[in-house]
Amino acid sequence: MSAEHLGTEGQGVATGLTGRSSELDLIRAVIDDTARLGGSLTLFGDPGVGKSALLDAAADLAGARGMRTLRAAGAQFEANIAFAGLNQLLVPLVPLFAELGPDHESALRVALGFGEGATPSRILISTAALSLLLLAAEEQPLVAIIDDAQWLDDASADVLSFVARRVAGTRVRVLSTVRTTGEPLRARGDVNSLTMRSLDDAESEALLLARYPDLAEHVRRRIVSEAQGNPLALVELPATLASDRYPTADMLPAVLPLTERLTRIFTARIAALAPETRDLLLLLALDGSGQALSAESVVGPDAADHFDIAERERIIVVDSRHSIVFRHPLVRSAVVELARPEQRRKAHRALAGCRRADPGRRAWHLADASFGPDEEVATLLQNEAIQALKR
Ligand SMILES: Nc1ncnc2c1ncn2[C@@H]1O[C@H](COP(=O)(O)OP(=O)(O)OP(=O)(O)O)[C@@H](O)[C@H]1O
Ligand SMILES: [Mg+2]
Numbered sequence: 001m002s003a004e005h006l007g008t009e010g011q012g013v014a015t016g017l018t019g020r021s022s023e024l025d026l027i028r029a030v031i032d033d034t035a036r037l038g039g040s041l042t043l044f045g046d047p048g049v050g051k052s053a054l055l056d057a058a059a060d061l062a063g064a065r066g067m068r069t070l071r072a073a074g075a076q077f078e079a080n081i082a083f084a085g086l087n088q089l090l091v092p093l094v095p096l097f098a099e100l101g102p103d104h105e106s107a108l109r110v111a112l113g114f115g116e117g118a119t120p121s122r123i124l125i126s127t128a129a130l131s132l133l134l135l136a137a138e139e140q141p142l143v144a145i146i147d148d149a150q151w152l153d154d155a156s157a158d159v160l161s162f163v164a165r166r167v168a169g170t171r172v173r174v175l176s177t178v179r180t181t182g183e184p185l186r187a188r189g190d191v192n193s194l195t196m197r198s199l200d201d202a203e204s205e206a207l208l209l210a211r212y213p214d215l216a217e218h219v220r221r222r223i224v225s226e227a228q229g230n231p232l233a234l235v236e237l238p239a240t241l242a243s244d245r246y247p248t249a250d251m252l253p254a255v256l257p258l259t260e261r262l263t264r265i266f267t268a269r270i271a272a273l274a275p276e277t278r279d280l281l282l283l284l285a286l287d288g289s290g291q292a293l294s295a296e297s298v299v300g301p302d303a304a305d306h307f308d309i310a311e312r313e314r315i316i317v318v319d320s321r322h323s324i325v326f327r328h329p330l331v332r333s334a335v336v337e338l339a340r341p342e343q344r345r346k347a348h349r350a351l352a353g354c355r356r357a358d359p360g361r362r363a364w365h366l367a368d369a370s371f372g373p374d375e376e377v378a379t380l381l382q383n384e385a386i387q388a389l390k391r
Contacts, residue, residue: 003210006061015057018210018231019203020050026194027058031065031143031173037192039167040174042149045196047265048232051177054196055145058175067173068142074151082119085156086129087112089144093136100135104128111155122155126162133163137171146176164191181269181314198229207234216243222252226329233330236262254288255336256329266334269313277306278335281315282347284324285335286365287354345369 003016006024015024023043029035043051059069072089090112097105107128109115120128136142146152146160164174180195199207204224208215211234215223219241227233236259246252258266270278280303307324310316319325326332336344348369355361 006057015053015060017050017053017057018207019199020054020057023054023194023196024057026192027054027175028061030175030192031058031062031067033169036168038165039170039172040164040191041176042164042191042193043175043177043196044180044193045177046181046198046230047179048230048262049196049198050231051179051196052147053231055147055175055177058143059145062143062173066140068136068140069145070142071145071147072156073147074149074153076151079151079153082153082155083111083113083125083159085146085152086125086159087156089146089156089160090129090132093132096132096135100128100131104131108132122158125155126159129159130163130166133167133172134170141171141173143173143175146174148179149176150178150180161191199231199234200229204229204234207231208238211235212238214243216247218249219243219246219252222249222256226256226333228328230328230330232265233262255285256333258330258333258337262330263334263337266328266330267338269315270331270335270338273309273313273315274306276302277309278338279343279347280306281310281335282339282343283351284316285326285332286344286347286368287351 003014003018004021004024006015006028017024026037027041030037030039030041033039043054045051059071062069070089070092072085074085078084090108094114097108100108103124104127106115106117107120107124110117110120111125111128133142133144144160144163149157149160152160160174160176163172164176167174201224204227205220208220208223212220215238219238223234223237223241227237237256239259240257241252270281273281307316311318314327315331316324317327326335339347345368348365352362352365352369355365
């Protein structure tokens with residue numbers, strides 16, 4: 001599958017995106033207002049699914065149409081500063097403030113931090129922001145692009161959703177993204193929204209082939225299976241898995257290492273859990289046997305409660321074969337990545353204790369639990385090697 005193009009004949013914009021043609025069609029329909037879709041669209045989706053990448057493609061399309069783009073992005077550290085997001089979006093339009101009516105002008109000056117006075121009412125600021133955008137669009141049609149709206153300060157979020165619901169039939173478009181983390185979507189029936197899907201296996205392969213044509217096939221297959229259609233994982237994992245270090249599939253690490261951005265994304269929800277829940281997840285991550293784990297014997301009588309918490313947080317799930325698995329393989333990697341070395345050794349020791357009936361697995365756990373050469377482990381590993389040869 002080749003990279004997608006956006007635009008009508010003669011105005012094609014190469015997006016470099018794989019598997020997003022229907023999403024791009026929708027964006028084009030919103031921008032060109034061909035389907036009377038109301039002029040705004042919100043993209044929802046998991047971290048790394050490609051929301052910002054689609055916004056970039058939309059900005060390119062708008063540019064090719066001769067539209068002006070205004071951009072803002074929510075940021076966690078600005079979420080408590082009232083109107084920080086609106087300020088980002090509207091600062092380029094400050095020269096037009098003087099053309100607004102005096103009430104609107106002063107409302108915007110105060111809200112955006114350019115003037116003194118009591119904070120004007122939300123409705124006055126909202127109508128002022130809409131008037132300003134409509135005024136600017138008289139000169140040149142424009143698209144307001146707001147990324148990561150989940151981190152907008154509440155005041156900006158209110159104003160921008162007011163605006164987004166009132167641009168139908170005008171020369172203003174509003175496109176925004178909201179990062180979701182598996183929870184059901186906050187539906188806002190009055191603005192078009194699209195929940196972005198993961199790529200399928202064929203699209204994932206195509207993305208890897210386009211970006212990393214030299215990747216060995218076994219590495220590519222493993223990445224497709226671990227990434228589960230998450231484009232960020234697809235573009236980042238190859239950096240940790242140089243084919244020459246892992247010449248065959250069985251030499252690839254059982255738990256894949258993560259890049260910094262992947263770690264940040266996939267560890268965020270785990271870092272917030274209680275230490276006991278994380279201990280339990282670490283056991284699950286390092287065990288990897290798929291067989292029931294008598295967690296009580298390792299983490300105590302509350303094990304079931306911690307499993308419940310992890311399930312409620314949508315980190316693990318009981319699959320059709322009744323085994324407990326991570327919802328996303330990279331969350332498993334993140335659990336391991338977050339643990340300190342001594343925690344990992346402790347977990348391996350506990351797992352070796354649980355797996356007495358399986359000498360091979362027990363030996364590997366003991367090897368990972370010890371610091372250096374160990375007589376008992378060496379003998380166990382040697383026996384395991386002999387058994388393997390016999391098999
Ligand atoms: N369809 C695609 N084809 C090729 N590359 C893609 C595609 N979608 C996303 N990417 C790439 O994957 C990476 C992650 O995408 P992006 O940053 O857009 O995700 P996001 O949904 O905005 O994530 P976040 O929630 O963290 O903001 C980027 O490097 C982007 O270029
Ligand atoms: Mg993004």
